[in-house]
Amino acid sequence: MNQFGVIVRSFSNSAAVNSAIKNVTIIGGGLMGSGIAQVTAQAGQNVTLVDVNSDILAKSQKSINNSLGRIAKKIYKDNPQEGEKFAREASERIKTATDPVAAVKDTDLVIEAIVENLDVKHALFQKLDNAAPAHTIFASNTSSLSINDISSVVKRKDRFGGLHFFNPVPVMRLLEVVRGGETTDSTFDTMMQWGKSIGKTCVACKDTPGFIVNRLLVPYMAEALRLLERGDASARDIDIAMKLGAGYPMGPIELLDYVGLDTTKFILDGWNKNYPDQPLFKPIPILNKLVAEGKLGVKTGEGFYKYDKK
Numbered sequence: 001m002n003q004f005g006v007i008v009r010s011f012s013n014s015a016a017v018n019s020a021i022k023n024v025t026i027i028g029g030g031l032m033g034s035g036i037a038q039v040t041a042q043a044g045q046n047v048t049l050v051d052v053n054s055d056i057l058a059k060s061q062k063s064i065n066n067s068l069g070r071i072a073k074k075i076y077k078d079n080p081q082e083g084e085k086f087a088r089e090a091s092e093r094i095k096t097a098t099d100p101v102a103a104v105k106d107t108d109l110v111i112e113a114i115v116e117n118l119d120v121k122h123a124l125f126q127k128l129d130n131a132a133p134a135h136t137i138f139a140s141n142t143s144s145l146s147i148n149d150i151s152s153v154v155k156r157k158d159r160f161g162g163l164h165f166f167n168p169v170p171v172m173r174l175l176e177v178v179r180g181g182e183t184t185d186s187t188f189d190t191m192m193q194w195g196k197s198i199g200k201t202c203v204a205c206k207d208t209p210g211f212i213v214n215r216l217l218v219p220y221m222a223e224a225l226r227l228l229e230r231g232d233a234s235a236r237d238i239d240i241a242m243k244l245g246a247g248y249p250m251g252p253i254e255l256l257d258y259v260g261l262d263t264t265k266f267i268l269d270g271w272n273k274n275y276p277d278q279p280l281f282k283p284i285p286i287l288n289k290l291v292a293e294g295k296l297g298v299k300t301g302e303g304f305y306k307y308d309k310k
């Protein structure tokens, strides 16, 4: 099925599922937070998108509006006026804010999509726990950290879980719904229902490192970097090989640039610290060098490849 089919189907599904969640606060307006805000607003829910300053939020809004435009063009290809209305209304449902504490005062669900660093996530959730209403569910979009470790600083461990999205969020259909050690059935069911309400196909997973997808994807991508580092094949040939030989839509090196090399490094460093005997997660000099140079992939215009600045 082409992407057109995927998008139409996920959008029409979302209209059919009612969710107890009406107001959603998303913390972090980067690659993932912007996409999560967009798909939530497309499903008719009110969104507050929080980041550290208004310049970043302006960039988030720009990327959301671009993406909404692409989707509207496809869903309403024979009715551009309806398409414009769809994009405008979804965009208007997203408010932005720089104070996370004020932003969670009247929200049903908080989704954290900030930097992949446990201390930074702890500092945020600690602040939010006292400020959010009692019924509010907290979720993290972490790629690699343990949900139990993240939730260890809050009192509402029963109302805490993982909602792990995939990049690009408006296109990728999967949502991993992660149950922490103390997540109640009611919280888990609400998270599952909510995922369906925004048109995603949900899979359930325990709080195991990397959940399902990244447990398999991270070792594969790390091995691709080692292949490159040893000089066994060029980046371009590794990518061509996996696209044409394994049917992947992107090769591993271009996918690393797409995910962000800083996020990749955070993931690998975290797992190396937790699993020091696992050779797969040892530091990868070629990756660390690019990150040190600020070459973080598509988002900065250069990573393993060069990109046109947006």
Ligand SMILES: CCCCCCCC(=O)CC(=O)SCCNC(=O)CCNC(=O)[C@H](O)C(C)(C)COP(=O)(O)OP(=O)(O)OC[C@H]1O[C@@H](n2cnc3c(N)ncnc32)[C@H](O)[C@@H]1OP(=O)(O)O
Pocket (backbone or CB within 6 Å): 002, 003, 004, 005, 067, 068, 070, 071, 074, 142, 143, 165, 166, 167, 168, 169, 170, 171, 172, 213, 214, 217, 218, 219, 221, 222, 249, 250, 255, 259, 264, 267, 268
């Ligand atoms: C070592 C540690 C590392 C671990 C990292 C962990 C990270 C995580 O925690 C989990 C992750 O997210 S892993 C990443 C998962 N994502 C993927 O694997 C993406 C693979 N790439 C693709 O699917 C396509 O290349 C893709 C869909 C991206 C683009 O498709 P194409 O290559 O065919 O390019 P286009 O022709 O530009 O796009 C295809 C259709 O999609 C639409 N589209 C793309 N981006 C969009 C966006 N942001 N918003 C709205 N629409 C979008 C595009 O319009 C086009 O639509 P059609 O014209 O209908 O085909």
Ligand SMILES: NC(=O)C1=CN([C@@H]2O[C@H](COP(=O)(O)OP(=O)(O)OC[C@H]3O[C@@H](n4cnc5c(N)ncnc54)[C@H](O)[C@@H]3O)[C@@H](O)[C@H]2O)C=CC1
Pocket (backbone or CB within 6 Å): 027, 028, 029, 030, 031, 032, 033, 050, 051, 052, 056, 100, 112, 113, 114, 115, 116, 117, 120, 124, 141, 142, 143, 144, 164, 165, 166, 167, 258, 259, 260, 263
């Ligand atoms: N990049 C990817 O493909 C995926 C990433 N993730 C996870 O999503 C999370 C975010 O990743 P990306 O969106 O890629 O990162 P990003 O670097 O694009 O965006 C992170 C945003 O969070 C903001 N931020 C940092 N600290 C903050 C705070 N205390 N309060 C408010 N905002 C803050 C930053 O200013 C930035 O705009 C990470 O946990 C990552 O592991 C999950 C799935 C896929």
